Amino acid sequence: MQGFPVGLAMAEAVLSFRSVQHRHAVPAPRLTKPWAKREGPGVVGVSLDLHEGAVLGLIGPNGAGKTTLLRLMAGILPVQSGEIKSRFDGETWTDAGDLRTFVGHMPEQVRWQGRSTVVDALTQLGDMRGTSTKTIERLLALVGLRSRRDEPLDNLSQGMRQRLSIAAALLGSPKVLLLDEPFNGLDPVAAQAFAALVRTLASKGVSVVISSHMVAQLEGLIDRIALLHRGQLLDEGPLGEVEQRLGLSGRYAITGSGEVDPKTLVDEKSILAFEQREHDWILTVDGPSAEVLKAADDSGVALTSWAPVRPNLVEWLCAATGMSVDDISLEVASSALLPMQSMEVRGDE
Amino acid sequence: MSDLQRILNVASRIRRERLAGIRLKIMMPILLLFLPGMAWGFSDPNIVLPGGHRPDTAMEVLFYASLGVVFGATMCAVLMAFDGVSKDRASGMLEVRLAQPMPRRHQATALILGHAQSILLPVYALLAVAVVLVRLRMGEWPTAGELLVYSASTGLIVLWYTLFALLASTSAREQGTAIAFGIGVWFFFTFLWALVTTMVAYASGVAVGEANDPAWVALEGLLDLLSPNGVYHHLLETQLPTVDRGVAAWQSWLAALLWTIVPWWALHRRMERLVP
Numbered sequence: 022m023q024g025f026p027v028g029l030a031m032a033e034a035v036l037s038f039r040s041v042q043h044r045h046a047v048p049a050p051r052l053t054k055p056w057a058k059r060e061g062p063g064v065v066g067v068s069l070d071l072h073e074g075a076v077l078g079l080i081g082p083n084g085a086g087k088t089t090l091l092r093l094m095a096g097i098l099p100v101q102s103g104e105i106k107s108r109f110d111g112e113t114w115t116d117a118g119d120l121r122t123f124v125g126h127m128p129e130q131v132r133w134q135g136r137s138t139v140v141d142a143l144t145q146l147g148d149m150r151g152t153s154t155k156t157i158e159r160l161l162a163l164v165g166l167r168s169r170r171d172e173p174l175d176n177l178s179q180g181m182r183q184r185l186s187i188a189a190a191l192l193g194s195p196k197v198l199l200l201d202e203p204f205n206g207l208d209p210v211a212a213q214a215f216a217a218l219v220r221t222l223a224s225k226g227v228s229v230v231i232s233s234h235m236v237a238q239l240e241g242l243i244d245r246i247a248l249l250h251r252g253q254l255l256d257e258g259p260l261g262e263v264e265q266r267l268g269l270s271g272r273y274a275i276t277g278s279g280e281v282d283p284k285t286l287v288d289e290k291s292i293l294a295f296e297q298r299e300h301d302w303i304l305t306v307d308g309p310s311a312e313v314l315k316a317a318d319d320s321g322v323a324l325t326s327w328a329p330v331r332p333n334l335v336e337w338l339c340a341a342t343g344m345s346v347d348d349i350s351l352e353v354a355s356s357a358l359l360p361m362q363s364m365e366v367r368g369d370e
Numbered sequence: 371m372s373d374l375q376r377i378l379n380v381a382s383r384i385r386r387e388r389l390a391g392i393r394l395k396i397m398m399p400i401l402l403l404f405l406p407g408m409a410w411g412f413s414d415p416n417i418v419l420p421g422g423h424r425p426d427t428a429m430e431v432l433f434y435a436s437l438g439v440v441f442g443a444t445m446c447a448v449l450m451a452f453d454g455v456s457k458d459r460a461s462g463m464l465e466v467r468l469a470q471p472m473p474r475r476h477q478a479t480a481l482i483l484g485h486a487q488s489i490l491l492p493v494y495a496l497l498a499v500a501v502v503l504v505r506l507r508m509g510e511w512p513t514a515g516e517l518l519v520y521s522a523s524t525g526l527i528v529l530w531y532t533l534f535a536l537l538a539s540t541s542a543r544e545q546g547t548a549i550a551f552g553i554g555v556w557f558f559f560t561f562l563w564a565l566v567t568t569m570v571a572y573a574s575g576v577a578v579g580e581a582n583d584p585a586w587v588a589l590e591g592l593l594d595l596l597s598p599n600g601v602y603h604h605l606l607e608t609q610l611p612t613v614d615r616g617v618a619a620w621q622s623w624l625a626a627l628l629w630t631i632v633p634w635w636a637l638h639r640r641m642e643r644l645v646p
Contacts, residue, residue: 045645097468097646121471128469128646131462137387148379149470149477151371189466 033108035228036197037115040104042069043093044252054280055068062164064090065254068105071197071228072178076219078260079232080334083219086252087128087232090201094230096120109196125195127186129202133174139172143188152192164188180211187218198222200231216242236334249343255341264332267340275304275313278323286316305330333363376472377480386489394492397446401496404442408435409500414495414506428504428512433606435500439524440599442561443493444531448552451485451535455644456548465646478641482634486532490525497524516609519622523605526626531556531600533633539642561595584616589613595625602644 022073044063050341051057064086071077071094081087092098100108101348107117133142143157161167162186169177183203190198200219204212206290223229233239247266249256264270272293291312294305308311317324333339338349371379383505387436388394408483411417414435418424425431459463497520506510512520540549567590571578576585594600595617607613 092465092646095469096471103485119471121469124469126465126469128465129461131466132460133463134461135387136390145380145383146470148376149467149472151376186466190469193471271433316569 023196032072032074035073035109037106037108037114038094039067039104039106040103041093041105043089044101045089048368061091062086062252064093064249066074067249067254068103068245069254069257071230072245073196073228074223074226075244076223076229076242076247077229077247078208078236079230079249080234080236080335080337081249082234082338084251085234087234087249088201088248089252091126091201091230091232094197095119095124095126095199096124104134122309123195124197124199125190125193127190127197127201127203129184130205131179131182131186131189133182133185134176136173136174138171138247139166139177139185139209143192146189147192150193152268156192156194158213160188162193163191165214176336178213179206182282183207183211184218186249191222195227197228197230198227202232202234204235208280212238236331236337246337248337250342251336254336267337269332269336269340271308272331272332273306273313274326274328275306275311275324276316276326277304277317278300278325279340281322285320286322288312290365301325311364372475373476377483378475378477380477381483381487384454384481387485388485388488389491393450394488397449398492400442401446401492404438405435406495406503408438410501411435413504415507427488428508428510429499429516429520429609431471431508431645432500432503432512432516433610434526435504436520436602438607439493439497439527440602442510442620443489443528444560444599445553445556447486447489447528447531448535448556449549450489452531452539452549452552453545453610454481454485454536455539456542456630457539459543459646460545462646464644468644474641474644475638478638479535481641482529482637485536486525486529489532490528493524493528494521494580496614497521519605519609523602523626526605526630527598527602530629533630533637537633537637537640539639540644556607559597559599563593563599568595588616591617595621598629600628601625617638 022249041062042065043059044065046058047061049057049059062084067090067147079087079090089098093100105117105120107113107123108114109123135142140157142159144154147153147157158167158170164187166181166184166188169181174182174185180354183206187200187203190200203215203219209214219229219231223244231239231243243260245258246260246263248255248263254269258266261270278301280297281302281304283292283302286304287306291306291308292304293307294303296303314324314327316322335346335349338344339346342349353361409431412425412431419434425434455464458467468474470477478558501512503518503573534555535548535552538555539548540557542548542551560572570576570585570593574589576589578586591604594604603621604615605626606621607615608619
């Protein structure tokens with residue numbers, strides 16, 4: 022995973038969310054009022070800035086509120102409280118207005134189907150924005166679907182459908198692009214091509230938000246990270262800074278051949294994991310990797326690799342919440358069953 | 371591009387997609403049987419209807435043939451529109467559409483127009499055939515005024531059932547529920563409304579089914595204003611001077627306006643609050 026690019030370090034925030042909230046109305050029937058609803062899960066008090074040309078990874082377990090937050094950012098769900106401001110002109114912050122005019126949204130798993138062709142499907146959406154045919158053709162080329170423009174949707178592979186989804190999200194030449202679990206269902210080759218496309222868009226100044234519950238999928242792609250859990254933003258910022266803030270930086274995986282006692286290489290407290298295999302071993306340490314290198318050199322232990330280790334989702338959550346792995350796992354598993362503070366609401370859905 | 375142009379473009383795409391679909395091809399025999407078929411039957415010079423009645427004008431024949439619209443065209447409208455929203459919701463396309471900067475009210479209008487047009491075009495084409503058949507068999511054309519009212523009324527009843535189906539489609543998360551609701555409403559107004567009328571008449575102390583009893587005729591006429599099919603027949607009856615069920619033409623048109631505005635407004639409201 023790469024750090025915050027120097028060129029983007031000074032990238033300005035272009036869209037700012039302050040204490041935004043949207044909680045879904047869930048049925049809570051009573052004998053006297055069978056249609057009653059109460060506020061259920063959603064996102065609460067989220068404050069987040071999106072930066073020009075930066076890729077933000079929105080990380081959280083299932084049910085954390087990632088999709089809700091993205092829909093809120095896309096202008097699909099109304100903001101129940103809080104404010105959203107933008108400053109694309111680089112000058113003053115103003116009320117963002119209709120987000121849909123400058124935000125492109127790619128929902129999770131759109132099932133493009135039917136006998137319509139690729140170009141027809143895009144044109145239909147383009148009609149809703151007033152997008153020109155020329156722009157649609159350009160987008161098809163950008164996402165690598167030009168040769169498939171007349172293909173019926175039913176004939177597209179999952180990877181091509183994802184490309185079509187991103188083309189649909191780019192219809193209005195958005196300044197902010199939201200991608201909800203874009204790697205779901207993609208094979209490694211398609212995922213790599215998709216990631217390259219995202220980096221290209223970011224290099225053109227588009228602010229990209231990618232949600233995922235699989236941190237590993239975002240390796241090398243994101244510049245900033247936002248941790249979401251139970252509808253609340255736990256931490257947000259440049260990747261390296263957040264790692265450092267949560268004490269997750271400075272972890273290394275060291276491998277070597279033969280057999281070794283890890284305690285001879287590093288202080289026991291620094292050992293996070295050790296696995297001795299038949300012909301080699303893997304040692305994960307927190308912090309003093311130079312110490313290991315020196316100790317290995319001194320004792321003649323042969324090292325084969327040495328690489329920084331990124332924390333996984335559970336480790337991020339443990340660090341951000343201060344909970345143990347067991348507690349966080351239980352929390353994630355039961356989050357759907359734990360209602361947040363509830364009150365009666367008006368609402369249709 | 372103006373808002374209106376945008377709405378018409380989206381509606382046009384929905385219409386074209388529906389017209390090219392297999393569903394319409396399946397429904398065409400039903401429409402053929404019910405629209406030109408009924409006009410053919412009722413324009414038979416030797417036909418004698420129950421009560422010894424014989425239709426003797428083109429408009430009267432079209433009025434009887436309108437049963438085909440009530441039975442066939444309305445059901446086809448429901449079948450055409452029941453998945454107008456629920457299908458997109460299930461596939462994730464609804465979220466893509468709602469993310470476009472086209473106001474949801476405009477999207478709702480495009481949905482209504484697109485789906486209503488997709489069933490109205492074949493219905494109008496077949497009604498034109500029906501009118502020609504009546505002319506061939508009876509040697510008489512309906513007047514321009516009669517044709518205008520017949521077309522407008524048919525357009526309205528198809529629109530109403532399209533609106534009911536789309537409303538169901540926005541509420542139901544499953545397509546099965548949406549079609550059950552749409553067909554349920556169609557069944558209720560087409561087959562069960564007579565039962566409702568009978569029950570109300572019984573409760574009101576009016577003799578049931580006495581065709582010559584003015585109280586029964588008035589009550590039936592009044593209750594028909596509460597049913598889209600009844601309003602449709604009231605509108606057609608404005609062109610039949612021999613029929614008087616105690617409902618003035620303006621009352622029929624007012625009821626038609628309400629049957630249009632209320633579900634249209636309800637659908638717009640649903641779309642405003644819709645969550646993908």
